[in-house]
Amino acid sequence: EPEVTQTPSHQVTQMGQEVILRCVPISNHLYFYWYRQILGQKVEFLVSFYNNEISEKSEIFDDQFSVERPDGSNFTLKIRSTKLEDSAMYFCASSFDRGSYNEQFFGPGTRLTVL
Amino acid sequence: QKEVEQNSGPLSVPEGAIASLNCTYSDRGSQSFFWYRQYSGKSPELIMSIYSNGDKEDGRFTAQLNKASQYVSLLIRDSQPSDSATYLCAVNAPRDGYNKLIFGAGTRLAVHP
Numbered sequence: 001e002p003e004v005t006q007t008p009s010h011q012v013t014q015m016g017q018e019v020i021l022r023c024v025p026i027s028n029h030l031y032f033y034w035y036r037q038i039l040g041q042k043v044e045f046l047v048s049f050y051n052n053e054i055s056e057k058s059e060i061f062d063d064q065f066s067v068e069r070p071d072g073s074n075f076t077l078k079i080r081s082t083k084l085e086d087s088a089m090y091f092c093a094s095s096f097d098r099g100s101y102n103e104q105f106f107g108p109g110t111r112l113t114v115l
Numbered sequence: 116q117k118e119v120e121q122n123s124g125p126l127s128v129p130e131g132a133i134a135s136l137n138c139t140y141s142d143r144g145s146q147s148f149f150w151y152r153q154y155s156g157k158s159p160e161l162i163m164s165i166y167s168n169g170d171k172e173d174g175r176f177t178a179q180l181n182k183a184s185q186y187v188s189l190l191i192r193d194s195q196p197s198d199s200a201t202y203l204c205a206v207n208a209p210r211d212g213y214n215k216l217i218f219g220a221g222t223r224l225a226v227h228p
Contacts, residue, residue, distance in 0.1 A: 031214070042221075043159060043203065048214040056214050091158050101147055101166060102207070104216060106158040 002026045004107035006092050012113045013082055021077045021110045023092030032075045033093040033104060034067065036060070043091070049075065050098065082114045118142065119206050121219035128226055134191040136222050138204030141185070147207040148180060148187045153221065154200045163189060194226040 005024045013019050025032050034046040048055040049067050066078045075094075079086055089109045095102040120139050128134045140148075147166050151159035165171045165178040165187065177190040187206075191198055201221040208217055 033214070033216075035216075043205075043216075043218040045215045045217070050214075058215075089158075098214060101164075102214075103149070103161055103164050105161060106151075109158045 002028075004092055004094055004105055006090075006107040006110050008110060009108065010111045010113070012115065015084055015114055016081050019079050019082055019112065021079075021090050021092075021112070023075045023077070023107055024073050025075055025092065025094030026096075026105060027073075029094035029096050029105075031055075031095045031098050031102065032067075032069070033095075034077045035091045035093060035106075036088040037091065037109075038088045046077075046090075055098075079112075082112075084114050087112055087114045118208075118217050119204055119219035121202075121204050121222045123220060124201075124223035125225045126222055128194050128224070130194060130196060130226055130228050132194050132226075134194045134198065134224055134226070136189040136191075136202050136204075136224065138187045138189075138219055139185055140187070140204075140206045140217075142206065142208050143182075143185060145182075145185075145206045145208060148178070149205040149207075149216065150176075150178060150189045151203040151205060151218075152198075152200045153203055159203055159205075159218075191224075194224075196226050196228055199224055199226045 032049045037043045047057045092107040093104040095104045150163040163178040165180045171178045175192045179188045203221045204219040205216040
């Protein structure tokens with residue numbers, strides 16, 4: 001069964017460093033998302049992406065964040081200058097459709113630890 | 116006002132019983148509703164989606180939706196210890212263009228033998 005994959009599974013970085021989290025969405029899906037979950041808290045939407053541009057972004061997704069689809073399979077989230085509060089699980093998700101019936105499938109996540 | 120609310124639990128049920136998980140949402144225009152299961156340290160796994168008022172059954176799982184009451188629930192029949200997890204309710208918000216899922220904090224379910 002097709003699935004979303006993410007690398008790395010765990011990333012440790014120093015505050016102020018740049019990190020890139022990578023995702024390979026399900027192959028026939030067209031819509032891509034990043035969510036994050038701080039330990040013990042809700043899953044929070046960060047950004048959605050379609051046709052090589054951002055569709056929506058949350059207030060969390062400030063200028064320190066960017067997303068890119070560098071080729072036909074990868075979808076990346078870059079954090080330019082990490083802060084302690086960026087420590088969280090980051091989940092990539094994808095869906096075939098948009099609109100009110102889209103089912104989003106999540107990858108296994110990347111645990112980001114900022115020291 | 117919280118957008119999606121769930122009881123945090125834990126909800127403890129004996130093996131073989133029916134577990135009932137509830138969720139309310141604030142945006143009356145919401146159109147689609149999802150239940151995800153999340154094991155500790157893992158990612159959310161989609162188990163049910165529901166779009167119309169009434170019941171939708173899939174195996175041991177039944178999702179129920181009442182848009183007038185802004186209420187969605189998940190029933191798990193013949194609960195197994197492997198069902199022990201946190202169950203997340205997620206809602207698709209029309210004012211955000213339907214791309215964004217808004218999650219509740221989740222209800223922790225514990226099924227004991």
